[in-house]
Amino acid sequence: MFLRKKEGMKLEKWLNQLDKFTRGFSRSLEWVGMIGILLMFLVNFIDVVGAKLFLWPFPGVTEVISFSQIVATAPAIAFALILGRHIRV
Numbered sequence: 001m002f003l004r005k006k007e008g009m010k011l012e013k014w015l016n017q018l019d020k021f022t023r024g025f026s027r028s029l030e031w032v033g034m035i036g037i038l039l040m041f042l043v044n045f046i047d048v049v050g051a052k053l054f055l056w057p058f059p060g061v062t063e064v065i066s067f068s069q070i071v072a073t074a075p076a077i078a079f080a081l082i083l084g085r086h087i088r089v
Contacts, residue, residue: 026082029075036072040065 043065047058080086 023082026075026079030079033072033075036068036070040068040072043068 043058043061047061051057
């Protein structure tokens with residue numbers, strides 16, 4: 001009986017450490033998501049200004065923005081799941 005209690009305490013300690021690591025890692029990835037949103041803004045801004053003022057649009061803007069959307073939303077979904085928030089569309 002005592003051995004099982006000790007094993008349970010080890011497991012609980014390990015799960016608490018894993019939870020702490022997961023929260024910190026997700027918080028770090030949230031910054032990556034913010035960088036992705038800023039990248040989308042800057043690329044779109046450069047594309048519009050380049051196309052309208054200089055008649056030279058930014059090449060590959062669709063691919064950059066598509067990739068940035070994935071980079072921006074995936075960490076936010078993980079962090080919202082950890083915090084227990086619901087995502088509504």
